[in-house]
Amino acid sequence: MNFEQIDALKKLLSSPKRIAIVPHKNPDGDAIGSTLALSHYLSKKGHKTNVLSPNDFPKFLKWMPGANGILNFERHNSEVKKYIEEADLIFTLDFNDFGRVGQMAESLENAKAQFIMVDHHQQPSDYAQITYSDVSMSSTCEMVYTLIDSLGDCDLIDQNIANCIYTGIMTDTGSFKFKATTSRDTPGCGRSYG
Numbered sequence: 001m002n003f004e005q006i007d008a009l010k011k012l013l014s015s016p017k018r019i020a021i022v023p024h025k026n027p028d029g030d031a032i033g034s035t036l037a038l039s040h041y042l043s044k045k046g047h048k049t050n051v052l053s054p055n056d057f058p059k060f061l062k063w064m065p066g067a068n069g070i071l072n073f074e075r076h077n078s079e080v081k082k083y084i085e086e087a088d089l090i091f092t093l094d095f096n097d098f099g100r101v102g103q104m105a106e107s108l109e110n111a112k113a114q115f116i117m118v119d120h121h122q123q124p125s126d127y128a129q130i131t132y133s134d135v136s137m138s139s140t141c142e143m144v145y146t147l148i149d150s151l152g153d154c155d156l157i158d159q160n161i162a163n164c165i166y167t168g169i170m171t172d173t174g175s176f177k178f179k180a181t182t183s184r185d186t187p188g189c190g191r192s193y194g
């Protein structure tokens with residue numbers, strides 16, 4: 001994230017908000033890992049969060065901390081619509097175009113909330129007020145980690161958040177085998193912020 005984005009995000013998160021967090025349709029380990037990690041983090045910051053998925057996600061991801069609380073648009077339609085309508089902020093993770101959320105697109109298009117996109121795929125659409133897009137990242141989970149680091153909140157990363165982030169990085173890198181795998185040092189974690 002650049003300084004301007006970090007600043008804008010800090011401002012948006014400076015008071016308690018109702019936050020919807022949305023993965024793409026047919027979510028994979030990175031989509032579920034990143035949305036849950038962000039949700040755990042933002043709740044620790046005092047926000048009211050809901051992870052709202054366009055549809056159900058695979059059984060092998062149901063163990064993840066917070067997975068029980070995910071609402072899906074196909075099964076909990078009116079509830080999901082209500083949370084989208086009422087949201088102050090909507091984070092969209094691991095996708096960058098409303099074409100990736102199926103039937104849920106209409107609700108997102110009509111939402112009054114400010115959008116924050118966090119994604120590592122090419123050619124992002126321009127629906128978000130903050131577009132954190134980086135194709136060099138291995139995974140959206142790596143980006144959520146960077147986001148938390150950029151906001152100076154590494155000390156809030158607990159076991160649940162770490163498990164979620166690790167799952168997404170592992171699944172999106174084919175267990176650390178793909179090209180985008182790096183051993184990037186983390187600029188902020190463990191150091192003090194001014």
Ligand SMILES: [Mn+2]
Nearest residue numbers: 030094139140
């Ligand atoms: Mn991904």
